[in-house]
Amino acid sequence: YYEGTYEDAVGTYMFFDKENNPVVEDPVFDTAPKLRYVTKTRKLLKMRRIFVKPRLEVLGDSNHPGCIPNMETIKKAGVPPIHQKE
Structure with a gap:
């Protein structure tokens, strides 16, 4: 179990995932993207682990x-x- 709070982040946090099969339209001039956009957030979670008694x-x-x-x-x-x- 976890407990904590959330705060507003300064700026925007963006999350990326590794791209397994990057697609390139023009192999001569384009470089293959290695990351894929997943989501973004403006909240920051501050959590810590707790133990239930x-x-x-x-x-x-x-x-x-x-x-x-x-x-x-x-x-x-x-x-x-x-x-x-x-």
Whole structure:
């Protein structure tokens, strides 16, 4: 799983793919293109990998009254610190 945000990019980001069979109309004067345009975007994704914790670790076990919630884990389950500054 991943979490993150997106931002507006400065300029436009264009994505290209390698061309397997380039087509040349005039073999004398044209050079074969090695890349093929795929798409473009104006958004920049800032993602990081996260690991899901079992619910039992966060909230405790409702079947066993002696199992209390782990408050430190509950605090960590909120908004990540890197996103709190915005």
